[in-house]
Amino acid sequence: MQSRPRIPEATVARLAVYLRVLSSLADGGRGTVSSGELASAAGVNPAGLRKDLSHLGPCGTRGVGYEVATLRDRIAGVLGMETAHACVLVGLGNLGSALAGYGGFGSRGFEFVGLFDASPARVGQEVGGRVVRPMEELDEVVTATRATIGVIATPAEVAQRVCDRLTSAGVRSILNFAPVALTAPAGVDVRQVDLSVELQVLAFLDKQRGPAATVLTPAGGMA
Amino acid sequence: MQSRPRIPEATVARLAVYLRVLSSLADGGRGTVSSGELASAAGVNPAGLRKDLSHLGPCGTRGVGYEVATLRDRIAGVLGMETAHACVLVGLGNLGSALAGYGGFGSRGFEFVGLFDASPARVGQEVGGRVVRPMEELDEVVTATRATIGVIATPAEVAQRVCDRLTSAGVRSILNFAPVALTAPAGVDVRQVDLSVELQVLAFLDKQRGPAATVLTPAGGMA
């Protein structure tokens, strides 16, 4: 078996990107794609794409390419997208509200089955078609809905406490937007998304590339 | 010279995390920290932290640790945080509005000097203390403010066009939240943040770890 041993995490992340491109192509009525075209649309190297796809067994036809619909379904299966994933979201400030209303989740099989906030002012409000609940109901909802994914969009100060409550309620995967490193028990996966870190990396690269950024186009011959 | 040759991108990302922890420690009145404690707070390996710090020259005292304030300032200098960075944000839907109102940027030297949206309904509205402008003014604002960073929070369909406009206006670093791979001219750095990809990686890890996730709590002690 080639598909079970282990798929590198970097490959999994790219598979999600390929899946999006393939879905788009399938909606456009496209029948087959070559690795070159698919790689171009995904922004990766063609050889790397083929290597990624090789992790899930041969799924292309030599001399022709990949069947769009078949490959899409195959990747979807590997990523576990055939079954919907129940998620709970904690913290409905600006970012949390944006996440609750983001359409990109629902269309990919992720459904927010519970929105929670500690602030009484937010509890009861409707965000993204769902009512915000108080933190007291978190454990109950997680247990009842079998939610396996928790999203933390709270201030940094309370993120660890929220993480503890989520894990003790049975959540096994956490996506954390709060700017703190979370400690979770073994068996729980935590992924960190830090927006300001991304900006700081950009600022560093900009500083390193050219200190004379403002003088970059002295005699601009730009069209 | 040790600081100029090159600092790995992964290290830069972690430096930003260290910086946050150090700022927090400094606010708490802490004088010195050991690599072990700092690594623990940042969620990384102590040896890796020391190696990261070694890229900016010796900055600790053996037998004692690192001087919090000194190290903080040093990292801030390397990351280019002594000077404020002007950013423009395009797309003020749910996510864009959240970004505009996110306090984590301003406190780290990133200022949104322009918010832009193509929708007339959003133009003129105030988000995060700033007025949303029409796309026509993008080039003018970028030129006038010398903005070097552009943030794209638009739908995927128009992201590439927005990217083209930003780069032609002089933006050299782009943070893209739209789920598409952007093509930018050489010399322009593009960083991709894809929220649904993060969720899909979590879902995959969850599926791989334990297929019996729903049967994990056979005798549920529901509250």
Next chain:
DNA sequence: AACCGCTTGTGAACGCAGGAACAAAGTCGC
């Protein structure tokens, strides 16, 4: 003044990801 413990900084080995080149295989044209 010398010793001891603690912590940094560095050197080396391991593992992994990325890229390029090559062989296998299937299809289209003749």
Next chain:
DNA sequence: GCGACTTTGTTCCTGCGTTCACAAGCGGTT
């Protein structure tokens, strides 16, 4: 039916990131 072209799948190799382990240096103590 046969040959050539196209494209996949694989293999090798190079480079990077990460980790472990050790030597060097500083403070506190006796």
